[in-house]
Amino acid sequence: MTILEMREKRNKAWEAAKAFVETKRDKDGLLSEEDAKTYAAMEQKVKDIGAEIDRMQAMEEMENALNKPVNTPIVAKPMKADGNEKAKTGRASDEYREGMLKALRSNFKQVSNVLQEGVDADGGYLVPEEYDNRLIDVLDQENIMRKLATKITTSGEHKINIAATKPAASWIEEGGALTFGDATFSQILLDAHKLHVAIKVTEELLYDNAFGLENYIITQFGKALANAEEDAFFNGDGVGKPLGLFAENGGGQIAETLTAAIKADDIINLVYALKRPYRKSAAFIINDKNIAAIRKLKDNNGAYIWQPSAQAGEPDRLFGYPVYTSAYAPENAIAFGDYKYYNIGDRGTRSFKQLVELFAGNGMIGYVAKERVDGKLILPEAVQILKLKADTAA
Structure with a gap:
């Protein structure tokens, strides 16, 4: 049966x-x-x-298992995928990427249907996801704040709740009346400020398939966006751009303002001006021009306080804390703190747009990359700033 x-x-x-x-x-x-x-x-x-x-x-399953051959013959070609990989769709698909390159090389005269999902009202096209990921990689390599800060992808105005006052404990007698404190909260708003970069490419270069047009555009756009971002993340005033880490209002707290040349003791005072919970993940941010003066500082025993990195790729250290340098950090200040409390909000995705008519007379094609981003230090006490005397770097 x-x-x-x-x-x-x-x-x-x-x-x-x-x-x-x-x-x-x-x-x-x-x-x-x-x-x-x-x-x-x-x-x-x-x-x-x-x-x-x-x-x-x-019994039937056991019978089927025993009837299987011990060795399965190879029927696929070497290095061929086994077919279990999930096909990429949308902007991540190979068709979209190839369609974007074809559109770039044809001045957007040959636009395939696969790009229709990226069409916006102004004739732009969303960057394929492979482009976008590699553009983020370039930004991370060129931008130290993107490595240290907290990055958030937002779809609208992003509100971050901050505890303005915290309840405190108090001693009471047995049977005594309780005292109640108020816990109040404030909000930090991450908006979206527009940042763009534009380049011009000759028609001959555009049609030259041997030239790495894709990598060239990604690299140039990535470097330009990263430099503009880092400048704003450090020095922005919050008007049409992010609010910088060193901003007078909304940036880190001023620990001390020096009236003489910097000494090793000033660095120690800066370290301990930062509250202990933040010191666990803290690091220094210093302008490149101030490194020479900092590296010459010695302790009371005559030993240099600067500790060169013992491993390639790792930052140097100062009193055991990592040191990051940037040409965009102000020359008259040193920051020390936990930069995870600086939040970077990326709104949506980046996009390309071609400008055909603007440079047509010169035989060139223009391309524009746009992004919308904001950044704010949500807890000023998490970063302490040491203001330097004007001639410190000298």
Whole structure:
């Protein structure tokens, strides 16, 4: 008897058991003792048939496993995918990427249907996801704040709740009255400020397939965006651009303003001006021009306080804390703090746009990359600023 026949037999036995119960109920809906025993036997038969079906299925699976060949012949070509990889769709698909390159090289005269999902009201096209990811990689390499800060992708105005005042504990006598404090909260708003970069490409270069046009555009756009971002993340005033880490209003807290040349003790005072919880993940940010003056500082034993990195790719250290340098950090200040409290909000995705008519007379094509980004230090006490004397770097 097959498994299918056994299943049909089980169904018939179960239907018979249900029909027996319905015909044998008394006026109270109960079964007599004899009928209950009969139904129990019918129910047990259904269970026994089910157990037999399970046994037959297990035997069939065992038989199939034993009948499989020990060695499976190779039928696919070497290095060919096994077909289990999930096909990329949308802007991540190979078709979209190829369509974008084709559109770039044809001055957007040959636009395939695959690009339609990236069309906006102004005739722009969303950057394919591979471009966007590599553009982010370039920004991370060129921009130290993107490495240190907290990055958020936003779709609208992003509000961050901040505890303005915190409740404090107090001692009371046994049976004494409780005192209640107020916990108040404020909000930091991450908006979206527009940043763009434009380049011109000759038509000859555009049609030259041997030239790495894709990598050239990504690299140039990435460097330009990264430089503009880092300048704003450090020095921005929050008007049409992010609010910088060194901003007078909304930036880090001023720990001290020096009136003489910087000394090793001033660095120590800066470290301990930062509260202990923030010091665990703290680092220095210094302008490149001030490095020479800092590296010459010595402790009371005559040893240099600067600690060169012992491993390639790792930052140098100052009193055990990492040191990051940037040409965009102000020359008259040193920052020390936990930069995870600087939030960078990326609004949406980056986009390309071509400018055909603007440079047509010169035989060139213009391209524009745009992004919308904001940045703010949400806890000023997490970063302490040491203001330097004007001639410190000298």
